[in-house]
Amino acid sequence: MKLLYFPGCTLKTSAKNLEKSANAIMEKLSHELKEMDDWVCCGVVSSLSDDDLMRHLAPLRSLIHVEDQGEDKVITLCDMCCNTLKQTNLRVKEKPDDLETLNAFMDKENDYKGTVNVYHFLEFLRDEVGFSKLKQMVKNPLKGIRIMPYYGCMMLRPREVAIDDAEDPQIFNDLLDALGAEIVDNPFKIECCGSYHTIENKDIVSKRAHHITNYAFERNADAIILSCPLCRFNLDVRGKEAELMFKGYKQIPIYYYTQLIAIALGIDPEICGFDDHAVDPNLLLKKKGVYKI
Amino acid sequence: MHKKIPKNKEISKIIFKKGELVKEVEEISGENLFGCYQCGTCSSGCPYIDDMDLTPDEVIRYIILDRKEVLNSKTLWLCSACFTCAERCPRDINITKIMEALRQIILRRKIDYSNTRKTTKKEREKIPQIAFVSLFRKNIG
Numbered sequence: 275m276k277l278l279y280f281p282g283c284t285l286k287t288s289a290k291n292l293e294k295s296a297n298a299i300m301e302k303l304s305h306e307l308k309e310m311d312d313w314v315c316c317g318v319v320s321s322l323s324d325d326d327l328m329r330h331l332a333p334l335r336s337l338i339h340v341e342d343q344g345e346d347k348v349i350t351l352c353d354m355c356c357n358t359l360k361q362t363n364l365r366v367k368e369k370p371d372d373l374e375t376l377n378a379f380m381d382k383e384n385d386y387k388g389t390v391n392v393y394h395f396l397e398f399l400r401d402e403v404g405f406s407k408l409k410q411m412v413k414n415p416l417k418g419i420r421i422m423p424y425y426g427c428m429m430l431r432p433r434e435v436a437i438d439d440a441e442d443p444q445i446f447n448d449l450l451d452a453l454g455a456e457i458v459d460n461p462f463k464i465e466c467c468g469s470y471h472t473i474e475n476k477d478i479v480s481k482r483a484h485h486i487t488n489y490a491f492e493r494n495a496d497a498i499i500l501s502c503p504l505c506r507f508n509l510d511v512r513g514k515e516a517e518l519m520f521k522g523y524k525q526i527p528i529y530y531y532t533q534l535i536a537i538a539l540g541i542d543p544e545i546c547g548f549d550d551h552a553v554d555p556n557l558l559l560k561k562k563g564v565y566k567i
Numbered sequence: 568m569h570k571k572i573p574k575n576k577e578i579s580k581i582i583f584k585k586g587e588l589v590k591e592v593e594e595i596s597g598e599n600l601f602g603c604y605q606c607g608t609c610s611s612g613c614p615y616i617d618d619m620d621l622t623p624d625e626v627i628r629y630i631i632l633d634r635k636e637v638l639n640s641k642t643l644w645l646c647s648a649c650f651t652c653a654e655r656c657p658r659d660i661n662i663t664k665i666m667e668a669l670r671q672i673i674l675r676r677k678i679d680y681s682n683t684r685k686t687t688k689k690e691r692e693k694i695p696q697i698a699f700v701s702l703f704r705k706n707i708g
């Protein structure tokens with residue numbers, strides 16, 4: 275199966291490893307993520323002003339380009355892109371007047387017909403591939419590794435675009451079960467990582483990273499699993515910096531779910547781009563005997 | 568409710584007639600602030616509460632009471648639109664949108680709240696692009 279894929283800016287720059295590991299999983303599953311033509315930056319944060327339609331133009335353009343390419347489904351890897359595309363899609367489907375205004379504004383694009391559905395890659399793996407199928411394909415089970423799921427915001431809120439329960443999501447638990455890992459569940463899994471404050475307010479983000487990870491650290495978790503490239507950066511890099519702020523604190527390694535699936539399926543770890551992480555994710559996998567290099 | 572909120576010169580110059588602040592917030596956000604019964608649920612779950620000068624429920628109260636100094640509060644800029652409060656409010660008030668409306672009231676008067684020039688080159692190279700676009704949209708307009 276070939277599926278249309280919307281990458282977004284970050285997947286092409288600071289989160290190449292997320293894209294590469296997702297592509298490798300798809301290859302193993304005999305599917306393909308086909309990058310769509312003419313995607314544009316989604317704008318990252320959905321407009322929250324009722325009187326401002328302009329912010330919906332960018333996501334809408336990409337949705338139109340999906341229709342132009344004859345598809346009714348598009349997959350995203352970035353949580354923020356996914357959220358923004360889903361919110362615009364929902365708004366224009368619920369408010370035909372807004373869609374009319376937006377369509378009228380654009381002169382080069384075709385009108386949006388509202389036929390596209392936006393999927394998070396994790397949603398696709400759960401609903402269309404099935405975690406049980408992944409379980410059957412596991413070559414290197416993540417046995418004996420204690421992992422804390424972390425969701426952050428954009429996958430779960432607002433509820434209308436969530437891919438799982440907004441207060442007590444289970445999707446990572448189910449995935450980790452399939453991959454053979456142990457789960458360290460926690461109440462902070464749905465709290466914000468500090469988001470864009472990482473630029474001008476680093477210390478606040480380090481405090482967030484410590485607050486979230488320390489719970490796992492104290493319960494002997496070995497690692498954290500997550501999906502969003504900004505959450506990864508904040509927990510990994512700002513979390514590492516937090517070691518200087520909090521005595522005795524040690525940041526544990528962070529994995530994208532795609533990296534852990536790839537490792538479990540026996541895909542070459544090179545694909546995972548672990549060199550880009552602040553806390554080396556290789557050490558743990560070697561220590562636990564998941565693979566040897 | 569007499570909290571010290573540091574004044575920002577430019578923001579303090581914004582003039583509102585009586586009752587205009589709440590009207591503008593309601594127009595931009597589409598939310599009815601008067602539905603708030605001050606239970607504090609929004610504030611109890613906010614991840615930035617420790618660093619805020621006004622808690623989210625206080626922000627709502629300040630707007631209703633026409634206290635313009637709310638525009639000087641750092642709470643507006645600490646809110647990262649995580650939607651936790653909006654998700655939990657028992658009165659179904661979307662506080663996330665109210666915070667955005669307050670930021671918009673300032674930004675639409677051509678006052679911005681960002682200084683990315685201070686970010687070092689090394690940092691610029693490793694911080695994910697989504698962080699920059701979010702910051703620009705939230706703090707510049």
Ligand code: SF4
Pocket residue numbers: 602603604605606607608609610623624627655656657658659660662
């Ligand atoms: S949760 Fe809702 S009702 Fe309660 S204080 Fe906050 S805005 Fe008001």
Ligand code: SF4
Pocket residue numbers: 609612613614615623645646647648649650651652653662663666
């Ligand atoms: S949306 Fe803003 S005010 Fe509400 S809980 Fe999140 S950070 Fe706090």
